[in-house]
Amino acid sequence: MGKKKIFKSAIISMGIIFSILGAGCGSSNSNAIKVGGDLELTGNNASYGTSAANGAQIAFDDINAAGGINGKKVKFIKADNKSDPAEAANAITKLITSDGVSVVLGACTSSNTMAMVRIAEDQKVPVVSPFSTNPKVTVGDNGKVNSYIFRACFIDPFQGTVMGNFATKTLKAKRVAVYIDNSSDYSKGLAHFFEESFKKNGGEIVDEEAYLQKDSDFKATLTKIAASNPDMIYVPGYYEEVGKIIKQARDLGITVPICGGDGWDSSKLVKIAGAQALNNTYFTNHYSVQNKTPEADKFIKEYKEKYQTDPDAAAVLGYDAASMIIDAVKRAGSTDPKKIKEAIAGIKDLQLVTGKITIDKNHNPVKQAVIIEFKDGKQIFKQAVNPQ
Incomplete structure (x- = not known):
């Protein structure tokens, strides 16, 4: 190979290396805010992951239609964890190291989210789970709070x-x-x-x-x-x-x-x-379509127009988790994962579809629950219960 070809080949190789390195750091130089979705799109819990992805997509589409966050559009990059903890770990690794996301939405089930915790902590990229209710998602067996893990649901x-x-x-x-x-x-x-x-x-x-x-x-x-x-x-x-x-x-x-x-x-x-x-x-x-609020009515209308069905809890919590991420990126004024993490931890009195939330010291939202009764296949709102 001649010197010119060697020199040209070296430049191309270095370009590839720099592009790979750039993809894995959540860089603020990107023209888009990259948000990962580590979700159950197939497998035994596909109903949850699909609904959460649909709800989150509405939130991101709405903010993009309004001009984006701080002038940048959100790019929602979804990875299928196949309803399996090992696949959830693989998915978050890909989203962080290959896709270069600054924050991850997911997973829906507690076991899948718990499989993501160590990777998120090591890579220092925040995760907001829409639907994982096990306390160990945010607080480990050692009693320490997982710094980069949050959720949109009660525990x-x-x-x-x-x-x-x-x-x-x-x-x-x-x-x-x-x-x-x-x-x-x-x-x-x-x-x-x-x-x-x-x-x-x-x-x-x-x-x-x-x-x-x-x-x-x-x-x-x-x-x-x-x-x-x-x-x-x-x-x-x-x-x-x-x-x-x-x-x-x-x-x-x-x-x-x-x-x-x-x-x-x-x-x-x-x-x-x-x-x-x-x-x-x-x-x-987490909510009932019959428990009316302006925020819920707006979201339900949008969801039904787009997907021709009422949203379930996973859809609503997907939307709420996305709204938490949007709020945090706005206040952080950056796509730096550490700054986004700090902004999520600082959420206070944020109005979501499932109610107004504040993130507590254990990275859990303080919020109400509802009881639903089934009558002839229909969900009937029974009562709302506020935290003590």
Whole structure:
């Protein structure tokens, strides 16, 4: 090879190296603000990730239509974590090192977000999870707050306490069976906090059983649960298995109330369980389309126009998480991940679709919960519960 060709080749090679290095640093020299989306777009929890992506996209489209943030447009780069913790870790690595994002929105399930924590902390890129409610997402087993991890949703101690009080005071339940997804940090954590609250109110846990994600036949365990003669069954799982559990429980003649958490909120639940089977079931959630506010009405209208369906909780929380990121980037005046992290930590009285929030010292939002009842396949707003 001649000297000119060698020199030219070296210049090209250096250009490639610099472009790779530039892509991985969240540089403020970019013409766009790059926001990553580490979301469950396929797999067992695809309903959540797809809804969250749709909700977030509306927020980013709206701000771009208004001229962007500080004169820059937002580029939302989505990566599919396939509803799997190992894939969630791979996705955030790609978003940070290859795509050069300054902040990441996701994941939706607690196990997937927890798989992202160490990478986000090491790379010093903030993460805002829309829908992960396990306390360990933001505070590790060592009691230390994860500096770069935040969320848009309430946490399981609050959600579990709300349902524990509802079971005791409204449903008048005294004997409860608990049916846990043993492969889910979310399910195990929520069950713990519900049991703690229910027993504190004088209730008795008469049976505790377990299943695994992707199980499909629950009849043997449900027969055992029925034999314990509970007043209510608590199933803190995700819609795919919950729908089958409720359908099979009703097929076995179990008529007592069945209750759960926000993991129930998917349009697919009614398709899986059937409208009739869902009567006399209740779950804690982040919002209700029937709990009217100007912010909710505006978002619901936009969402229905774009996607021809009512938004579920994951969609709303995707929008809220995106709104938190937009607010933080505006106030940071920069795409520097550290400055964005500090701005998210400083959120105070920010009005979102799910209510006004302030981020507390553990990086969790202080906000209300709602209780939803199913009647003939329709979600009916039962009551709102504010944090104490």
